[in-house]
Amino acid sequence: GAGVSQTPSNKVTEKGKYVELRCDPISGHTALYWYRQSLGQGPEFLIYFQGTGAADDSGLPNDRFFAVRPEGSVSTLKIQRTERGDSAVYLCASSLPDLAGGYNEQFFGPGTRLTVL
Amino acid sequence: EDQVTQSPEALRLQEGESSSLNCSYTVSGLRGLFWYRQDPGKGPEFLFTLYSAGEEKEKERLKATLTKKESFLHITAPKPEDSATYLCAVQSEAGGYQKVTFGTGTKLQVIP
Numbered sequence: 001g002a003g004v005s006q007t008p009s010n011k012v013t014e015k016g017k018y019v020e021l022r023c024d025p026i027s028g029h030t031a032l033y034w035y036r037q038s039l040g041q042g043p044e045f046l047i048y049f050q051g052t053g054a055a056d057d058s059g060l061p062n063d064r065f066f067a068v069r070p071e072g073s074v075s076t077l078k079i080q081r082t083e084r085g086d087s088a089v090y091l092c093a094s095s096l097p098d099l100a101g102g103y104n105e106q107f108f109g110p111g112t113r114l115t116v117l
Numbered sequence: 118e119d120q121v122t123q124s125p126e127a128l129r130l131q132e133g134e135s136s137s138l139n140c141s142y143t144v145s146g147l148r149g150l151f152w153y154r155q156d157p158g159k160g161p162e163f164l165f166t167l168y169s170a171g172e173e174k175e176k177e178r179l180k181a182t183l184t185k186k187e188s189f190l191h192i193t194a195p196k197p198e199d200s201a202t203y204l205c206a207v208q209s210e211a212g213g214y215q216k217v218t219f220g221t222g223t224k225l226q227v228i229p
Contacts, residue, residue, distance in 0.1 A: 004160070031215065033215065035219075040221065041221050042121075042204050042206070042219030042220050042221050042222055043161065043204075043219045044219070045216050045217060045218070048215045048216065050215075055215065056215060056216055058216070059216070091160050091161075093160070105163045105166070106163065106217075107163070108159075108160025108161050108162070109160050110158070110159055110160050111159075111160055
């Protein structure tokens with residue numbers, strides 16, 4: 001596939017459980033982003049990877065949230081001890097890097113809808 | 118902290134009825150302003166990037182403009198397929214290079 005893919009498309013879990021959300025970016029895109037979008041809101045920045053390292057994780061709401069990208073391609077967003085307030089659509093996006101600190105178009109995946117009961 | 122306010126929250130137009138969507142922003146040095154389109158159940162789709170006041174960009178029936186305080190997305194003679202939520206976002210010089218702040222969007226409905 002040519003686009004960003006995310007799995008699962010839907011995830012229902014119980015409060016207190018651990019979840020993992022997966023993002024497969026466009027091949028060759030070294031920049032990867034995670035966002036969270038609540039109903040009626042715009043996407044909220046969580047974390048940005050350049051290659052394997054998290055270049056900016058200032059958007060992660062607390063230490064229950066963690067993301068990895070061990071080989072610089074697929075990324076996993078991990079949420080521990082889920083709370084009902086974590087329910088949202090989690091979006092992943094990827095882009096080509098702009099080493100001068102500029103902006104390249106971000107291509108978004110379809111998102112994972114997380115519901116915490 | 119960067120802030121983006123979009124208005125109206127929702128807009129209903131007849132097919133062919135032109136209008137504009139507004140995006141007001143407050144940033145510590147604008148690096149770029151972006152417009153995205155989002156269809157239900159899908160991720161945002163990139164439309165435009167504007168970098169400086171006075172800049173304009175066009176794509177089919179859409180035209181984006183930028184001033185020092187706001188951006189407009191003009192929709193000329195819209196069609197039902199233009200129905201979507203339109204998101205505005207900004208990147209500031211004070212933030213991390215890749216950190217982008219989104220507004221809450223304008224939900225556009227075009228009636229045939």
